[in-house]
Amino acid sequence: MASPKHADAWRHTFGASLQLAHQFSPADWDRGTDCPAWTVRDIVAHLIGAELWTMGDRPEYELPDLEHVRKDFDRWTEVHVVQRREVPTADLLAEFQEVYDRRSAHLDTLDGAADTPTPWGFAAPVDQAVSTRVLDCWVHEQDLRRAVGRPGNLDSPAARVVRATLLHALPRLVAREAGAEPGQVVRFEVTGQLPFDTDIAVDADGLGVARAATGRASAVLNTSWETFVRLCCGRVPANRAPVTYTGNVDLGLRVARALVVTP
Structure with a gap:
């Protein structure tokens, strides 16, 4: 399994974003964030899609040309967002919860000494990859908090x-x-x-x-x-x-x- 420290930190920050999302008003979902091309909804979609990718769910999708997408990694992050842009909020929240439950259980099945694929095209040790996911999820948790004016978790495990x-x-x-x-x-x-x-x-x-x-x-x-x-x-x-x-x-x-x- 991934180190308990990193697994628990992931659960804390992803769970905090999930809890926060359940408090969003209809207007909150469309608020802009510190990621210039993304709204609050888009960050939630990215968090969902990125964790699905780590568990092997990688559907083929032809991304249209977008001005802010210039690199392969940008395309990786944007696919999950564009795929979910028209999904009703209630369905997005349900998927958010489902992904949290699946990924939380998935972390306990990992071989900490093994390598795992990364979006950058090379394999990395499992614990390093989970640590990277903690970084991404916590930074986006803070993006969400700033966007909707609900600060917190600046000293959390993540x-x-x-x-x-x-x-x-x-x-x-x-x-x-x-x-x-x-x-x-x-x-x-x-x-x-x-x-x-x-x-x-x-x-x-x-x-x-x-x-x-x-x-x-x-x-x-x-x-x-x-x-x-x-x-x-x-x-x-x-x-x-x-x-x-x-x-x-x-x-x-x-x-x-x-x-x-x-x-």
């Missing part, structure tokens, strides 16, 4: 899995994507529900190294946990995000622009 994933990506993002130079240190001071203070130092080989926040930093980014997540998930551009920069502001802004982990 949020903690997401924090670990984002922190793991920081050395690469700072050194490779933002181009911080050897000897430079970028400090993240993140406040709120899941706070952390972390330095990413760039070594002589140009590789990013995470360490406890100590000593002087070349640039410091101070922001909330929610804003940090939105930056890392492409939900808010760096020039509009409430981030305070000290030290080398140009480096700090470059790092903020590079903080994109999700596709």
Whole structure:
């Protein structure tokens, strides 16, 4: 089976979105979200379709040309949405519940040491794949919450899995994507529900190294946990995000622009 931590985190966040969906008003379903091309309804459809795909339900469907669909992964995500765009809300909710029940049971049947297909065209260890689903589901749970004005679960079990994933990506993002130079240190001071203070130092080989926040930093980014997540998930551009920069502001802004982990 997938690790209990990841399986339980998935159940918590997917179940929270399901519970939230039962509270949506008719107007809520059509509200826009931080995913520019998707409404609340579309995110629910994506959550349903993505989990069905992980369980092997992959119906053939000819997706029409859409302006915002440019990559194979975009097509993968969009198919589930377009297929369900005309489905009545009551039927969508019923499918949402059915998928939660099926996937929850399915997680207990998985071989944690085995590999499983991913939408990117390669196989990955089961636990890594489930962790990725936790990330996607929790980020979309937050998309839904912001869209309908019902904040919550920023410190949930799934949020903690997401924090670990984002922190793991920081050395690469700072050194490779933002181009911080050897000897430079970028400090993240993140406040709120899941706070952390972390330095990413760039070594002589140009590789990013995470360490406890100590000593002087070349640039410091101070922001909330929610804003940090939105930056890392492409939900808010760096020039509009409430981030305070000290030290080398140009480096700090470059790092903020590079903080994109999700596709």
